[in-house]
Amino acid sequence: MERYNVKQEVTDKYSLRGRVFNKLREDILNGKYAENEELKEVAIGEEMGVSRTPVREAFRQLELEGLIQIIPNKGAYVTGITEKDVMDIYMIRSLLEGLCAKWATEHITPEQLEEMEENVYLARFHAQKGHWDQMAQLDNRFHEVMYEACSSKILEHELKDFHAYVLRVRKKTLSNGERGLKSNEEHTQILEAIKAGDGELAQTLANRHMINAYENMVKNGLYEAYHPGQERDGEEGAGCPGEKKSI
Amino acid sequence: MERYNVKQEVTDKYSLRGRVFNKLREDILNGKYAENEELKEVAIGEEMGVSRTPVREAFRQLELEGLIQIIPNKGAYVTGITEKDVMDIYMIRSLLEGLCAKWATEHITPEQLEEMEENVYLARFHAQKGHWDQMAQLDNRFHEVMYEACSSKILEHELKDFHAYVLRVRKKTLSNGERGLKSNEEHTQILEAIKAGDGELAQTLANRHMINAYENMVKNGLYEAYHPGQERDGEEGAGCPGEKKSI
DNA sequence: AATGGTATAATTGCATACAATCATACAAGA
């Protein structure tokens, strides 16, 4: 279970391993590689102009993140992420965001509180104007601040991780005007609860906020949202029971 | 965020990297290394009779697990795990075990159900006899089966991860006779709820089960339980007095 | 004595060479 790594960004930015790791992560989440596709060390290395060593180290990390599966002496295979995975993550996040909101109520600093207030205020403006990019960014930041405010390194890291995982999906769904405003309203309510020191309420609201976000996502077609260029032939993404559709 | 890695055990068993990874993980969790202690690639490598390469790969994984922090071009430093971390993990687990129990109610297979029944039956026997080792093992297995039964790879992996993290602590606390029996009772109740198809009840019970386990652990003294015979000398990284007691 | 700069040592980052393992193709025998 991963934990906090404050200096991680530094590593990832300036080391070859970090670059390879981020690139592959991005590519896998973006669906560049098909599910079960084999990743070969030399091929990836040549593609990025590095030797096998940093690629291998990146592989080990991706394995731990569950994005690939390494079979000893055989190869690394993309696991991808299924619709069910996304649903599960949202359900888990629902619980954890609730806990986070509760803890944040108890530990939030004045500075963090101020940033959140500014955040929802600005977000409302952009929501009305239809600035979806800014909306998405503010939305991300709202949650991030709450993660930091809960003052639990463990929970913070866990949530950031999940958050990053479904980021692309969420970004798309925010482009839905209705949801943008609704989400902003929910943020405001959560913030109000935190300000009022009502941890229980904050927990309930944050909980519900996730469920709503998920339901909205499903309503708008998860599959389509994830494959921008890929035309969908009339089949609703959420259907297909039992089948693991990679998104 | 890490995911399922079915074949992981294989890797860990037969590869040098896996052995190094497990050994270091074990040692760090057992408190062999002091907090902020620097881990040197060559030293670890010589100690285990391997070259730097597998050590480095293990380091990258440990970094992602948050057990060490790697500062580029400088070194790897032990992060350890604080008492607060343990508490946080139990709180998080409380929620997730609840969710897991609920999902397990919906998806458990007859085989898994049977294993759980056998498990609690056997555990009762060993609890009465005072066979704490077997108890601990059965306890682990009970939770593991439930993780598998929830049929969510994501949740399963997350919980297994957390579980492993606090395993040693938990093992110690089970040696407490009272708790052993009580825990067995709670397992029985959870199982009954699952059998009865009452997901809500199973969730509540599993939830409570974690809280109880945690409270018992605290009552018995978390810190002592974790430092069996600490006899490390020297000027460990201290540097930051009075904060984050590593267990 | 305090400060700053430079040389040296220690350590990590990366590349590469070699060994071990696995997959495939193909041929020999039943």
Added chain:
DNA sequence: TCTTGTATGATTGTATGCAATTATACCATT
């Protein structure tokens, strides 16, 4: 035809060498 053994190629696992970076010690300058 099917099985089995073997050879070959591809790929990963590990060790090691070199470059880059950082820490340390020492000396010079003020």
